Amino acid sequence: MSVFNCKCSICELRGLRNSLPLFLLFYTFLLYTEHSMKKSKDRKKLRLGVHISIAGGVSKSIERAAALNCNTLQIFSHNPRQWQVSPVPAEEAEQFAELRNKYDISPAYIHTSYLINLVSLTKTTLDRSIGLLASELEIADMLGAEYVVLHTGSVQGVDEKRARARAAESILKAIGSDRFRASLLLENTAGERGDITSSIKTLAEIIDRCRNGNIAGVCIDTCHAFAAGYDLTLNEGIEKLITEVKENIGLDGLKLIHLNDSKKPLGSGVDRHEHIGQGYIGIKGFRKILSDKRLSGVPLILETPKKAEDDDKRNLEKVSDMLSKL
Ligand SMILES: [Zn+2]
Numbered sequence: 001m002s003v004f005n006c007k008c009s010i011c012e013l014r015g016l017r018n019s020l021p022l023f024l025l026f027y028t029f030l031l032y033t034e035h036s037m038k039k040s041k042d043r044k045k046l047r048l049g050v051h052i053s054i055a056g057g058v059s060k061s062i063e064r065a066a067a068l069n070c071n072t073l074q075i076f077s078h079n080p081r082q083w084q085v086s087p088v089p090a091e092e093a094e095q096f097a098e099l100r101n102k103y104d105i106s107p108a109y110i111h112t113s114y115l116i117n118l119v120s121l122t123k124t125t126l127d128r129s130i131g132l133l134a135s136e137l138e139i140a141d142m143l144g145a146e147y148v149v150l151h152t153g154s155v156q157g158v159d160e161k162r163a164r165a166r167a168a169e170s171i172l173k174a175i176g177s178d179r180f181r182a183s184l185l186l187e188n189t190a191g192e193r194g195d196i197t198s199s200i201k202t203l204a205e206i207i208d209r210c211r212n213g214n215i216a217g218v219c220i221d222t223c224h225a226f227a228a229g230y231d232l233t234l235n236e237g238i239e240k241l242i243t244e245v246k247e248n249i250g251l252d253g254l255k256l257i258h259l260n261d262s263k264k265p266l267g268s269g270v271d272r273h274e275h276i277g278q279g280y281i282g283i284k285g286f287r288k289i290l291s292d293k294r295l296s297g298v299p300l301i302l303e304t305p306k307k308a309e310d311d312d313k314r315n316l317e318k319v320s321d322m323l324s325k326l
């Protein structure tokens with residue numbers, strides 16, 4: 001009888017001992033695969049993107065986002081400094097939707113024009129603003145974009161509460177009896193002169209007045225919040241912001257974070273975005289923000305300066321790097 005076929009207990013034990021390292025190696029491999037699958041599943045849930053140009057056609061923005069490894073994006077629907085809106089050709093809209101599908105880019109956000117002022121005391125500006133907001137929603141529906149991000153506007157020398165009531169009235173007028181599929185998100189502002197929406201409570205006040213106005217919630221801009229006095233470099237400041245959202249809007253109403261550093265100090269009331277980690281919020285502040293579990297499912301869009309060609313890439317890498325180390 002060959003020794004290799006021997007079934008005696010000594011030989012069996014020796015066989016087991018020989019295969020033990022192999023078994024351990026296989027077991028480690030299984031554990032590692034499970035761990036990386038879980039990690040990539042978690043990562044897949046996280047949506048990170050950047051504000052992207054639509055130069056050359058709106059569908060080009062998706063190609064640009066994909067080239068930057070983004071899985072969400074924000075665009076302007078047209079030149080944000082012009083009242084003029086040209087309709088999106090049907091093929092462009094189709095292409096936009098197809099490419100989004102192909103690259104799994106979701107949600108898509110449209111940031112409204114800077115010209116919109118829904119509390120203007122000038123009738124022509126107010127009427128044009130209401131009309132333009134309606135157009136932004138129409139374009140969003142045509143493209144299948146889920147959200148339209150809005151700064152309601154500013155006004156001086158008027159009671160703030162009355163101004164916010166006026167903003168709500170204007171939003172309801174823009175929506176009219178149309179049923180847009182896209183939802184509005186109100187963005188917090190930096191607290192500049194005439195600002196009426198720099199705190200969470202003030203955003204909630206407008207939302208409450210627009211119960212049927214398909215407002216899905218808010219977009220929190222970290223630069224604006226910091227400039228308006230929320231100290232995001234400290235746990236207390238982040239806690240204050242999140243508690244206010246929780247109590248006045250509800251955490252499920254936080255649909256987007258504009259992740260921007262601030263060029264100006266805390267409470268400056270000045271809206272100047274800076275590269276991630278190079279402003280007053282700094283890497284330490286962003287680490288705190290990104291590690292807060294209550295914010296972990298909220299999509300992140302960067303609106304950081306774009307002076308050099310690889311600015312977006314560098315800012316996105318900084319955020320991805322921080323996220324990977326949490
Ligand atoms: Zn913003």
Ligand SMILES: [Zn+2]
Pocket residue numbers: 221223224271272273
């Ligand atoms: Zn800003």
